[in-house]
Amino acid sequence: MTAPLLKVENLRIELTTRDGVAPVIDDLSFELGAGESISFVGESGCGKSMTALGIMGLLPEKVGRVASGSINFAGEELSTATEKRMREIRGNDISMIFQEPMTSLNPVYTVGEQIAEVLRAHQNLSKAAAWASAIELLDAVRIPNAQRRVSDYPFQMSGGQRQRVMIAIALACKPKILIADEPTTALDVTIQAQIFDLLNDMKRQTGAAIIMITHDMGAVAEMAERMIVMYAGRNAEQGPVEQIIERPRHPYSKGLIACVPHIMATLTEERRELTEVAGIVPSLREFGKNRCLFASRCNMVTQKCLDKRPPEVAFEGQQMSACWHAEAV
Amino acid sequence: MSTNPLIPKDNVPIARHPAAEAWEMFRRNHAAMVALVVLSAIVLVAIFGPYIYPIDPFDMVWAPFSPPGVDGFILGTDYLGRDLLAAIIHGARVSILIGLAAALMSVFIGVTVGALAGFYRGWVEEVLMRITEFFQVLPTLLFSMVIVALFGASLPMITFAIGIVSWTAVARITRSEFLRIRELEYVTASRASGTKNSKLMFKVILPNALPPIIVQAALMVGSAILFEAGLSFLGLTDPNVVSWGQVIGSNRQYILDAGYTVTIPGIAIFVTVLAISLVGDGLNDALNPKLRQR
Numbered sequence: 001m002t003a004p005l006l007k008v009e010n011l012r013i014e015l016t017t018r019d020g021v022a023p024v025i026d027d028l029s030f031e032l033g034a035g036e037s038i039s040f041v042g043e044s045g046c047g048k049s050m051t052a053l054g055i056m057g058l059l060p061e062k063v064g065r066v067a068s069g070s071i072n073f074a075g076e077e078l079s080t081a082t083e084k085r086m087r088e089i090r091g092n093d094i095s096m097i098f099q100e101p102m103t104s105l106n107p108v109y110t111v112g113e114q115i116a117e118v119l120r121a122h123q124n125l126s127k128a129a130a131w132a133s134a135i136e137l138l139d140a141v142r143i144p145n146a147q148r149r150v151s152d153y154p155f156q157m158s159g160g161q162r163q164r165v166m167i168a169i170a171l172a173c174k175p176k177i178l179i180a181d182e183p184t185t186a187l188d189v190t191i192q193a194q195i196f197d198l199l200n201d202m203k204r205q206t207g208a209a210i211i212m213i214t215h216d217m218g219a220v221a222e223m224a225e226r227m228i229v230m231y232a233g234r235n236a237e238q239g240p241v242e243q244i245i246e247r248p249r250h251p252y253s254k255g256l257i258a259c260v261p262h263i264m265a266t267l268t269e270e271r272r273e274l275t276e277v278a279g280i281v282p283s284l285r286e287f288g289k290n291r292c293l294f295a296s297r298c299n300m301v302t303q304k305c306l307d308k309r310p311p312e313v314a315f316e317g318q319q320m321s322a323c324w325h326a327e328a329v
Numbered sequence: 330m331s332t333n334p335l336i337p338k339d340n341v342p343i344a345r346h347p348a349a350e351a352w353e354m355f356r357r358n359h360a361a362m363v364a365l366v367v368l369s370a371i372v373l374v375a376i377f378g379p380y381i382y383p384i385d386p387f388d389m390v391w392a393p394f395s396p397p398g399v400d401g402f403i404l405g406t407d408y409l410g411r412d413l414l415a416a417i418i419h420g421a422r423v424s425i426l427i428g429l430a431a432a433l434m435s436v437f438i439g440v441t442v443g444a445l446a447g448f449y450r451g452w453v454e455e456v457l458m459r460i461t462e463f464f465q466v467l468p469t470l471l472f473s474m475v476i477v478a479l480f481g482a483s484l485p486m487i488t489f490a491i492g493i494v495s496w497t498a499v500a501r502i503t504r505s506e507f508l509r510i511r512e513l514e515y516v517t518a519s520r521a522s523g524t525k526n527s528k529l530m531f532k533v534i535l536p537n538a539l540p541p542i543i544v545q546a547a548l549m550v551g552s553a554i555l556f557e558a559g560l561s562f563l564g565l566t567d568p569n570v571v572s573w574g575q576v577i578g579s580n581r582q583y584i585l586d587a588g589y590t591v592t593i594p595g596i597a598i599f600v601t602v603l604a605i606s607l608v609g610d611g612l613n614d615a616l617n618p619k620l621r622q623r
């Protein structure tokens with residue numbers, strides 16, 4: 001394999017809270033090849049979105065910062081890049097779509113103006129050329145009658161259509177990486193499948209690598225080749241999606257998979273009952289302690305888990321798990 | 330949109346343009362509608378009046394203290410025999426012009442200060458808001474009197490004196506709107522597509538912050554007219570330009586003998602400021618989303 005497009009190494013992102021400094025991302029490493037798609041999975045508060053914001057250089061000002069580690073994009077270090085350079089990269093090389101399509105578009109501009117704006121900012125297109133591309137892009141994200149809808153305001157569109165517009169904006173400059181932060185959470189189930197289809201299509205057409213953040217295992221199965229299960233800011237398990245779904249090596253991944261009805265059904269015929277992962281994600285105060293942070297919710301917990309943070313154990317097929325009992329899971 | 334023939338077309342809810350909705354809300358405020366008509370009439374008089382009624386308000390055209398309606402002078406003459414109707418018509422121009430210019434100036438200062446403070450936070454906000462508070466606690470009339478007295482009573486200087494003391498409200502409103510809007514998702518989304526700070530401030534956030542600023546600006550036109558009247562009543566006015574306040578000021582010694590010379594320009598100010606306030610209230614109804622669907 002050639003050098004990866006994005007290489008994150010030992011990334012540590014710290015948030016300053018009232019209780020002191022907490023590492024919301026603790027020693028995270030992963031690689032993303034060109035045109036590849038990877039998924040971050042985990043519950044709310046596990047640091048999935050923080051990873052995305054960290055890559056974009058959009059951590060909350062004065063509160064969050066990259067404390068150590070590196071984010072290397074195509075040979076360029078992003079964690080120390082200047083704000084000016086980051087602005088050039090954002091929307092052009094790496095772009096992002098958000099969870100809430102209803103509020104992610106500026107209500108006072110037409111969707112055409114908003115798409116054209118990105119093109120004009122990054123590619124120096126003329127007004128007319130940018131407008132023409134905006135119509136093409138709307139058509140590409142399958143908004144019917146793009147010629148006319150291009151001058152619609154966001155409030156004239158449905159949630160699914162707005163998410164399509166967001167995708168059009170994100171892909172306008174043919175980025176190398178598209179980060180999708182729970183792109184379908186706020187949408188109807190019927191629309192979700194359409195958005196996934198669209199994302200997969202666009203990925204094929206533009207060759208963009210996709211980082212998808214989600215808590216929906218079904219979405220992962222549909223979208224990604226590899227997945228990273230995050231728990232409390234740490235990498236719990238990493239590897240090819242099918243392999244992990246079939247044989248999770250971390251009790252947390254196992255729990256997450258057991259929560260999803262249709263994957264369950266194909267896995268084990270005899271257990272139809274859905275299970276839950278009991279308990280909640282520990283508070284930020286717990287983050288960064290030298291022990292397994294999942295221990296409090298784990299049914300395989302032993303003294304070792306409470307004494308020392310588990311190292312990442314490699315399994316065949318590039319699967320990695322950070323659990324003392326990975327072999328036994 | 331549904332093409333099902335069973336669903337009658339009229340029942341399909343159509344999202345309406347915010348401007349259309351705002352106009353609908355404004356129209357429901359009857360007082361504001363009446364005020365809008367009155368205000369339009371006043372503005373038309375201010376623009377075209379001097380051409381239709383070209384008598385110079387400084388010319389002594391008749392005997393002093395001729396009461397309204399007598400001798401063919403609809404509003405009578407003042408203590409120097411000058412036509413009061415001409416003064417009202419020509420004065421409308423100056424009063425409204427100063428009102429608009431002063432409001433514009435305070436909006437300009439206020440929006441700039443508020444936007445910078447609300448967008449950048451941190452020490453920028455600290456410094457700018459302390460300056461705002463400093464201007465807020467100044468006795469406004471006194472401060473603008475000092476400015477006019479020191480630098481001369483020309484129209485631009487009077488406008489400046491009014492604008493410089495009344496921008497604080499706009500600054501505070503703008504800042505609070507910026508603090509709210511900067512956290513919204515579309516601002517983050519805009520950042521994520523590489524938008525520059527200056528553009529974020531003035532093209533992304535500001536248009537969304539405008540409604541309350543517009544309402545405040547409308548009300549400020551009214552208070553600026555009052556302010557100008559106050560200053561010129563005290564004699565702090567350009568003697569070569571007629572304004573409503575100046576007419577009151579110059580006739581104030583004769584208030585007991587010829588009360589109409591003071592009352593008529595007073596009514597002009599009262600009606601204009603009231604109309605502006607009511608229109609401002611209507612704008613508030615129209616632009617404040619919290620009042621929608623009530």
